[in-house]
Amino acid sequence: MRWPELDYAAERGVYETLHAYLQVIGKLPTRTSPWVNHGWHAALRVVPRGFRTYVLPAGDEDYELLLDAVSGAVRLWSSDGRFAAFPLDGQTVARFAGQLEAALSDLGARVPLHGGPNEVEEAVPFATDDRPRAWDGTIAQRLHAAFRSVDRVFQEFRSGYLGKSSPSHLFWGSFDLAVTRFSGRTAPEHPGGFPNLPDRVTREAYSHEVISAGFWPGGGGIDEAAVYAYAYPSPKGLKDVDVKPRAARWHEGLGELVLTYADMRAAADPDAALMAFLESSYAGAAALLNWPEGLTVPKGPVGRPPEV
Structure with missing residues (x-):
């Protein structure tokens, strides 16, 4: 599915x-x-x-x-x-x-x-924690299928980067699938402040400059599934980046670029819509932060290494 x-x-x-x-x-x-x-x-x-x-x-x-x-x-x-x-x-x-x-x-x-x-x-x-819990195996399967579909595109996106990059993986605290690119430069100390998370964990996670993209099923300021992109430190002008596809937008409350899952799913080619969001948000943030050139390469073809 x-x-x-x-x-x-x-x-x-x-x-x-x-x-x-x-x-x-x-x-x-x-x-x-x-x-x-x-x-x-x-x-x-x-x-x-x-x-x-x-x-x-x-x-x-x-x-x-x-x-x-x-x-x-x-x-x-x-x-x-x-x-x-x-x-x-x-x-x-x-x-x-x-x-x-x-x-x-x-x-x-x-x-x-x-x-x-x-x-x-x-x-x-x-x-x-003895609070009653809702469960429906069919819903859980569909949510997993959505994570799996996003992960497949994230893996392809990751292949187009020569610098340090995280795997595409699920952070269970925030319940989001994320893939993160690093410039190699250190970042200002993060202020922390995430609920029930030691600030030392946050500061270690953001010890270096990042441009990150992710997917989560809703909550935290947006009540629907969406993919997002942000940078740390967040550069002035990020909200004005020419992000694609046209349905993508800046979310003022989150301070992030967002493409709703529904809009992505409604596209003629959801894979292409997601990839356009990932590539355009990265390119815009990297330009604003003056990241080193030469970190991106053609995404890896199947079965052989890319030409670098």
């Missing part, structure tokens, strides 16, 4: 439930893995069936976890061949965390799941 319909207003409860479950899963790498620059080790990858962790080392074995949006289950594997799983049925976050901790323990991975979510206004600890 490519570019499924999303309806944030009608489906928000399911989106928030999926986000809450991914918050619990996302904390695992912060307890098992060395810190990688900008928190990349803790991000999740969008894969054909759902959202997957990087390898989680714990004791004598290594582990991998998948939230399987296709079948509606959490699946865990260990390097010694053991497997565990449990279904997604709209359980409370407290029950989900308990099931996950039990599954990990069954595989021999004793990884603590204490704490609570990040980058949300109300950070209820996982163990005590």
Whole structure:
């Protein structure tokens, strides 16, 4: 399924439930893995069936976890061949965390799941979050399909850059898929201030100049799914950049360039509309920030390296 319909207003409860479950899963790498620059080790990858962790080392074995949006289950594997799983049925976050901790323990991975979510206004600890949760497996599948479609274009966009670039990966705190390019120059200290996120994490993430693009299903100032682009530091004049396609615009509240998912999906070629947004927003921000020349190259052809 490519570019499924999303309806944030009608489906928000399911989106928030999926986000809450991914918050619990996302904390695992912060307890098992060395810190990688900008928190990349803790991000999740969008894969054909759902959202997957990087390898989680714990004791004598290594582990991998998948939230399987296709079948509606959490699946865990260990390097010694053991497997565990449990279904997604709209359980409370407290029950989900308990099931996950039990599954990990069954595989021999004793990884603590204490704490609570990040980058949300109300950070209820996982163990005590007994609030009712909405769930519909079909909605979860469609949302995953949207993330998967965006990720495919983000991966192609990433191939056209010679400088340091993040993978296309999902940050579970803010629940957005992002791909970020770096100029190689340091940036002014970030002021921080994100809810329930230590400022030291934010400042390390923004230690160097970035131009970033992302996709999230709604919330945080815009009540529909959208792709966005911004720069840090944000240059004067970014709101006047000639961003494409024509439906893209500057969002004053967010301080970012935005293309709604609905407008992208309605385009004759959604892939081309998204790529136009990514390339034009990057080009405009890079020019305003006077980024070094020669960082962009033709996007990588399939099966062979590009001509550089």
